Amino acid sequence: DTGVSQDPRHKITKRGQNVTFRCDPISEHNRLYWYRQTLGQGPEFLTYFQNEAQLEKSRLLSDRFSAERPKGSFSTLEIQRTEQGDSAMYLCASTPRSSLLGETQYFGPGTRLLVL
Amino acid sequence: SQKIEQNSEALNIQEGKTATLTCNYTNYSPAYLQWYRQDPGRGPVFLLLIRENEKEKRKERLKVTFDTTLKQSLFHITASQPADSATYLCALDPVEDAGGTSYGKLTFGQGTILTVHP
Numbered sequence: 001d002t003g004v005s006q007d008p009r010h011k012i013t014k015r016g017q018n019v020t021f022r023c024d025p026i027s028e029h030n031r032l033y034w035y036r037q038t039l040g041q042g043p044e045f046l047t048y049f050q051n052e053a054q055l056e057k058s059r060l061l062s063d064r065f066s067a068e069r070p071k072g073s074f075s076t077l078e079i080q081r082t083e084q085g086d087s088a089m090y091l092c093a094s095t096p097r098s099s100l101l102g103e104t105q106y107f108g109p110g111t112r113l114l115v116l
Numbered sequence: 117s118q119k120i121e122q123n124s125e126a127l128n129i130q131e132g133k134t135a136t137l138t139c140n141y142t143n144y145s146p147a148y149l150q151w152y153r154q155d156p157g158r159g160p161v162f163l164l165l166i167r168e169n170e171k172e173k174r175k176e177r178l179k180v181t182f183d184t185t186l187k188q189s190l191f192h193i194t195a196s197q198p199a200d201s202a203t204y205l206c207a208l209d210p211v212e213d214a215g216g217t218s219y220g221k222l223t224f225g226q227g228t229i230l231t232v233h234p
Contacts, residue, residue, distance in 0.1 A: 004159070031220060033220060033221075033222075035222075040125070040226065040227075041226050041227070042120075042205050042207070042224025042225050042226050042227050043160065043205075043222070043224050044224070045221045045222060045223065048219070048220065048221065055219070056219070056221065091159050091160075093159075095220055103220055104150070104162045104165060105150075105162065105220060105222065106162070107152075107159030107160045107161070108159050109157075109158055109159050110157075110158070110159050112157075
């Protein structure tokens with residue numbers, strides 16, 4: 001068990017470009033979450049999956065954002081036509097079980113995105 | 117609207133003292149509350165979880181209290197060390213339905229930056 005991993009760790013892109021981030025959760029974790037964190041703030045929930053099903057998307061997730069979790073394993077988060085306001089740390093987390101009250105979330109190291 | 121506030125952006129204390137961090141919330145009925153530690157450039161790391169029917173939880177030098185009447189949680193680090201310097205985040209997750217299901221959609225406070233001086 002190597003923990004939650006995210007790739008890349010850093011991404012610099014120009015406004016208008018598309019970017020894709022990958023998250024590999026701890027194996028056999030059912031739930032996977034994406035959060036966004038800006039400087040000086042706590043993480044903000046974006047979306048989550050239970051196995052391969054995307055169950056909820058935050059209002060923060062505009063139409064330019066899409067997330068997938070094929071086969072219930074790794075997940076990708078794509079941002080199309082990036083804007084400077086998308087610059088943030090994108091965090092992925094996973095939990096081992098579903099619908100159990102109070103599950104600890106295991107976070108990855110994050111992908112820091114800078115849109116120029 | 118739902119709101120979570122951590123009492124201060126930064127807290128500076130001397131090594132060996134007890135650090136006390138506060139998390140207040142409004143318009144929430146959290147099933148439980150969690151505290152995480154975050155180091156610069158890293159993801160949050162879970163520290164403690166306390167449920168709504170628990171008053172206090174301890175783990176080594178850490179202690180968390182949860183007062184659902186005051187809508188407040190206190191996080192204490194006793195005998196603090198410079199290695200405890202980090203940002204500490206509280207996070208809430210309300211119960212979603214009558215069955216007590218929680219979906220883990222955590223809402224975080226803005227964090228408190230703790231610096232322990234030698």
